[in-house]
Amino acid sequence: MPVYICLLRGVNVTGYNKIKMEELRALCTKLKFEGAQTFIQSGNVIFRCPETNEAALAKKIGDAIEKKFGFRPEIMLRTADELRAVVAANPFKKRKDVPPDRMLVHFLLSEPLEEVRTKLNGTEKIEEVHFKGREIYIYFPDGIGRSDLRSVLDRTLKKTATARNFNSVMKILEIAETLESGTN
Structure with a gap:
Protein backbone atom coordinates (compact mmCIF):
# COMPACT_ATOMS: atom_id res chain seq x y z
CA MET A 1 0.00 0.00 0.00
CA ARG A 84 13.14 10.05 -1.90
CA ALA A 85 13.64 11.44 -5.42
CA VAL A 86 13.32 14.99 -4.03
CA VAL A 87 16.07 14.26 -1.52
CA ALA A 88 18.28 12.60 -4.15
CA ALA A 89 17.84 15.56 -6.54
CA ASN A 90 18.98 18.11 -3.95
CA PRO A 91 21.36 20.34 -5.94
CA PHE A 92 23.13 21.39 -2.74
CA LYS A 93 23.83 17.91 -1.35
CA LYS A 94 27.58 18.01 -1.99
CA ARG A 95 28.02 21.55 -0.67
CA LYS A 96 29.19 21.80 2.91
CA ASP A 97 28.53 25.57 2.89
CA VAL A 98 24.74 25.09 2.63
CA PRO A 99 23.16 24.34 6.02
CA PRO A 100 19.95 22.31 5.63
CA ASP A 101 17.94 24.80 7.69
CA ARG A 102 18.75 27.56 5.16
CA MET A 103 17.69 25.51 2.15
CA LEU A 104 13.99 25.22 1.41
CA VAL A 105 12.22 22.85 -0.89
CA HIS A 106 9.09 24.40 -2.37
CA PHE A 107 6.60 21.67 -3.24
CA LEU A 108 4.32 22.69 -6.11
CA LEU A 109 1.04 21.31 -7.40
CA SER A 110 2.56 21.07 -10.89
CA GLU A 111 5.78 21.88 -12.69
CA PRO A 112 6.33 25.63 -12.80
CA LEU A 113 5.63 27.44 -16.06
CA GLU A 114 8.54 28.98 -17.92
CA GLU A 115 7.38 32.46 -16.88
CA VAL A 116 7.69 31.44 -13.22
CA ARG A 117 11.18 30.09 -13.83
CA THR A 118 12.20 33.28 -15.60
CA LYS A 119 10.76 35.54 -12.92
CA LEU A 120 12.38 33.67 -10.03
CA ASN A 121 15.74 33.33 -11.76
CA GLY A 122 15.65 37.02 -12.61
CA THR A 123 15.09 38.15 -9.03
CA GLU A 124 17.68 36.19 -7.11
CA LYS A 125 20.35 38.34 -5.54
CA ILE A 126 22.22 36.21 -3.08
CA GLU A 127 19.83 33.25 -3.11
CA GLU A 128 20.36 30.26 -5.34
CA VAL A 129 17.32 28.83 -7.11
CA HIS A 130 17.13 25.39 -8.77
CA PHE A 131 14.13 23.77 -10.45
CA LYS A 132 13.49 20.05 -10.61
CA GLY A 133 10.08 18.74 -11.64
CA ARG A 134 7.42 19.89 -9.17
CA GLU A 135 10.00 21.21 -6.72
CA ILE A 136 12.03 24.38 -6.40
CA TYR A 137 15.14 24.24 -4.23
CA ILE A 138 16.26 27.59 -2.82
CA TYR A 139 19.26 28.35 -0.65
CA PHE A 140 18.78 31.45 1.50
CA PRO A 141 22.28 32.25 2.88
CA ASP A 142 20.91 34.98 5.18
CA GLY A 143 17.70 33.09 6.02
CA ILE A 144 14.30 33.44 4.39
CA GLY A 145 13.14 36.12 6.83
CA ARG A 146 15.69 38.60 5.46
CA SER A 147 15.23 37.71 1.82
CA ASP A 148 13.63 39.96 -0.77
CA LEU A 149 12.89 36.81 -2.75
CA ARG A 150 10.26 35.76 -0.19
CA SER A 151 7.64 38.29 -1.35
CA VAL A 152 8.41 37.53 -5.00
CA LEU A 153 7.88 33.83 -4.28
CA ASP A 154 4.48 34.46 -2.70
CA ARG A 155 3.31 36.64 -5.59
CA THR A 156 4.74 34.38 -8.29
CA LEU A 157 3.71 31.00 -6.91
CA LYS A 158 0.44 32.30 -5.44
CA LYS A 159 -1.09 29.45 -3.40
CA THR A 160 0.26 26.60 -5.47
CA ALA A 161 3.29 25.79 -3.30
CA THR A 162 4.36 25.09 0.24
CA ALA A 163 7.92 25.03 1.52
CA ARG A 164 9.81 22.94 4.04
CA ASN A 165 13.42 23.28 5.13
CA PHE A 166 15.64 20.37 4.27
CA ASN A 167 15.89 19.16 7.88
CA SER A 168 12.09 18.78 7.88
CA VAL A 169 12.10 17.05 4.49
Whole structure:
Protein backbone atom coordinates (compact mmCIF):
# COMPACT_ATOMS: atom_id res chain seq x y z
CA MET A 1 0.00 0.00 0.00
CA PRO A 2 1.48 3.39 -0.94
CA VAL A 3 2.76 5.76 1.71
CA TYR A 4 1.77 9.38 1.10
CA ILE A 5 3.16 12.60 2.41
CA CYS A 6 0.52 15.32 2.63
CA LEU A 7 1.91 18.84 2.93
CA LEU A 8 -0.69 21.46 3.80
CA ARG A 9 -0.07 25.06 2.78
CA GLY A 10 -0.60 27.88 5.25
CA VAL A 11 -1.62 25.86 8.28
CA ASN A 12 -0.89 27.24 11.76
CA VAL A 13 0.87 30.32 10.40
CA THR A 14 0.59 33.46 12.57
CA GLY A 15 -2.56 32.22 14.26
CA TYR A 16 -4.54 31.50 11.09
CA ASN A 17 -5.90 28.24 9.73
CA LYS A 18 -5.32 26.41 12.96
CA ILE A 19 -5.30 22.64 13.04
CA LYS A 20 -4.00 20.71 16.01
CA MET A 21 -1.92 17.81 14.79
CA GLU A 22 -3.78 15.29 16.95
CA GLU A 23 -7.00 16.44 15.24
CA LEU A 24 -5.36 16.06 11.82
CA ARG A 25 -4.29 12.51 12.70
CA ALA A 26 -7.82 11.74 13.92
CA LEU A 27 -9.24 13.12 10.68
CA CYS A 28 -6.93 10.84 8.69
CA THR A 29 -8.03 7.86 10.75
CA LYS A 30 -11.67 8.76 10.05
CA LEU A 31 -10.77 8.84 6.32
CA LYS A 32 -9.49 5.24 6.72
CA PHE A 33 -5.81 6.16 6.24
CA GLU A 34 -3.46 3.81 8.06
CA GLY A 35 -0.66 4.74 10.44
CA ALA A 36 -1.20 8.51 10.20
CA GLN A 37 1.66 10.43 11.75
CA THR A 38 2.30 14.16 11.84
CA PHE A 39 5.52 16.11 12.03
CA ILE A 40 5.68 19.55 13.64
CA GLN A 41 2.77 21.98 13.55
CA SER A 42 3.00 23.15 9.93
CA GLY A 43 0.63 20.56 8.47
CA ASN A 44 2.69 17.53 7.55
CA VAL A 45 0.92 14.20 7.73
CA ILE A 46 2.26 10.86 6.55
CA PHE A 47 0.00 7.83 6.07
CA ARG A 48 -0.70 4.64 4.12
CA CYS A 49 -3.64 4.58 1.75
CA PRO A 50 -4.65 2.31 -1.13
CA GLU A 51 -5.80 5.27 -3.27
CA THR A 52 -3.62 5.80 -6.35
CA ASN A 53 -5.41 8.81 -7.84
CA GLU A 54 -3.61 11.72 -6.17
CA ALA A 55 -6.12 14.33 -7.37
CA ALA A 56 -9.00 12.35 -5.84
CA LEU A 57 -7.01 11.84 -2.64
CA ALA A 58 -6.17 15.56 -2.35
CA LYS A 59 -9.84 16.43 -2.91
CA LYS A 60 -10.93 13.94 -0.25
CA ILE A 61 -8.48 15.45 2.27
CA GLY A 62 -9.40 19.01 1.32
CA ASP A 63 -13.12 18.32 1.62
CA ALA A 64 -12.65 16.74 5.05
CA ILE A 65 -10.48 19.62 6.33
CA GLU A 66 -12.94 22.21 5.04
CA LYS A 67 -15.88 20.42 6.67
CA LYS A 68 -14.10 19.96 10.02
CA PHE A 69 -12.03 23.17 10.29
CA GLY A 70 -13.84 25.64 8.04
CA PHE A 71 -11.05 26.41 5.57
CA ARG A 72 -9.44 24.62 2.64
CA PRO A 73 -5.65 24.64 2.40
CA GLU A 74 -3.79 23.76 -0.76
CA ILE A 75 -2.59 20.18 -0.52
CA MET A 76 0.66 18.94 -2.01
CA LEU A 77 0.90 15.16 -2.07
CA ARG A 78 4.00 13.10 -2.67
CA THR A 79 4.58 9.38 -2.35
CA ALA A 80 7.51 8.11 -0.31
CA ASP A 81 9.28 7.27 -3.60
CA GLU A 82 8.72 10.80 -4.87
CA LEU A 83 10.07 12.28 -1.63
CA ARG A 84 13.14 10.05 -1.90
CA ALA A 85 13.64 11.44 -5.42
CA VAL A 86 13.32 14.99 -4.03
CA VAL A 87 16.07 14.26 -1.52
CA ALA A 88 18.28 12.60 -4.15
CA ALA A 89 17.84 15.56 -6.54
CA ASN A 90 18.98 18.11 -3.95
CA PRO A 91 21.36 20.34 -5.94
CA PHE A 92 23.13 21.39 -2.74
CA LYS A 93 23.83 17.91 -1.35
CA LYS A 94 27.58 18.01 -1.99
CA ARG A 95 28.02 21.55 -0.67
CA LYS A 96 29.19 21.80 2.91
CA ASP A 97 28.53 25.57 2.89
CA VAL A 98 24.74 25.09 2.63
CA PRO A 99 23.16 24.34 6.02
CA PRO A 100 19.95 22.31 5.63
CA ASP A 101 17.94 24.80 7.69
CA ARG A 102 18.75 27.56 5.16
CA MET A 103 17.69 25.51 2.15
CA LEU A 104 13.99 25.22 1.41
CA VAL A 105 12.22 22.85 -0.89
CA HIS A 106 9.09 24.40 -2.37
CA PHE A 107 6.60 21.67 -3.24
CA LEU A 108 4.32 22.69 -6.11
CA LEU A 109 1.04 21.31 -7.40
CA SER A 110 2.56 21.07 -10.89
CA GLU A 111 5.78 21.88 -12.69
CA PRO A 112 6.33 25.63 -12.80
CA LEU A 113 5.63 27.44 -16.06
CA GLU A 114 8.54 28.98 -17.92
CA GLU A 115 7.38 32.46 -16.88
CA VAL A 116 7.69 31.44 -13.22
CA ARG A 117 11.18 30.09 -13.83
CA THR A 118 12.20 33.28 -15.60
CA LYS A 119 10.76 35.54 -12.92
CA LEU A 120 12.38 33.67 -10.03
CA ASN A 121 15.74 33.33 -11.76
CA GLY A 122 15.65 37.02 -12.61
CA THR A 123 15.09 38.15 -9.03
CA GLU A 124 17.68 36.19 -7.11
CA LYS A 125 20.35 38.34 -5.54
CA ILE A 126 22.22 36.21 -3.08
CA GLU A 127 19.83 33.25 -3.11
CA GLU A 128 20.36 30.26 -5.34
CA VAL A 129 17.32 28.83 -7.11
CA HIS A 130 17.13 25.39 -8.77
CA PHE A 131 14.13 23.77 -10.45
CA LYS A 132 13.49 20.05 -10.61
CA GLY A 133 10.08 18.74 -11.64
CA ARG A 134 7.42 19.89 -9.17
CA GLU A 135 10.00 21.21 -6.72
CA ILE A 136 12.03 24.38 -6.40
CA TYR A 137 15.14 24.24 -4.23
CA ILE A 138 16.26 27.59 -2.82
CA TYR A 139 19.26 28.35 -0.65
CA PHE A 140 18.78 31.45 1.50
CA PRO A 141 22.28 32.25 2.88
CA ASP A 142 20.91 34.98 5.18
CA GLY A 143 17.70 33.09 6.02
CA ILE A 144 14.30 33.44 4.39
CA GLY A 145 13.14 36.12 6.83
CA ARG A 146 15.69 38.60 5.46
CA SER A 147 15.23 37.71 1.82
CA ASP A 148 13.63 39.96 -0.77
CA LEU A 149 12.89 36.81 -2.75
CA ARG A 150 10.26 35.76 -0.19
CA SER A 151 7.64 38.29 -1.35
CA VAL A 152 8.41 37.53 -5.00
CA LEU A 153 7.88 33.83 -4.28
CA ASP A 154 4.48 34.46 -2.70
CA ARG A 155 3.31 36.64 -5.59
CA THR A 156 4.74 34.38 -8.29
CA LEU A 157 3.71 31.00 -6.91
CA LYS A 158 0.44 32.30 -5.44
CA LYS A 159 -1.09 29.45 -3.40
CA THR A 160 0.26 26.60 -5.47
CA ALA A 161 3.29 25.79 -3.30
CA THR A 162 4.36 25.09 0.24
CA ALA A 163 7.92 25.03 1.52
CA ARG A 164 9.81 22.94 4.04
CA ASN A 165 13.42 23.28 5.13
CA PHE A 166 15.64 20.37 4.27
CA ASN A 167 15.89 19.16 7.88
CA SER A 168 12.09 18.78 7.88
CA VAL A 169 12.10 17.05 4.49
CA MET A 170 14.60 14.49 5.80
CA LYS A 171 12.57 13.86 8.98
CA ILE A 172 9.34 13.48 6.98
CA LEU A 173 11.08 10.98 4.69
CA GLU A 174 12.32 9.06 7.74
CA ILE A 175 8.74 8.79 9.03
CA ALA A 176 7.51 7.69 5.59
CA GLU A 177 10.18 5.00 5.37
CA THR A 178 9.24 3.74 8.83
CA LEU A 179 5.62 3.46 7.66
CA GLU A 180 6.75 1.65 4.51
CA SER A 181 8.66 -0.90 6.53
CA GLY A 182 5.68 -1.46 8.79
CA THR A 183 7.58 -0.63 11.98
CA ASN A 184 5.37 2.24 13.11
